[in-house]
Amino acid sequence: MADVKKEVPELECENCGTTSELTPVMTYVHQGEEKHVCTRCLPMLIHG
């Protein structure tokens, strides 16, 4: 069996800097710009 690695781009939370390897990172679009935020920072984002 070949050692197949998935080529998944590592995303980084723009708020706390964590990576998608440690915490799930979501991608969203705000004012036409693509942003990335982890699930930990998402509630903060919602509450402003």
Ligand SMILES: [Zn+2]
């Ligand atoms: Zn974060």
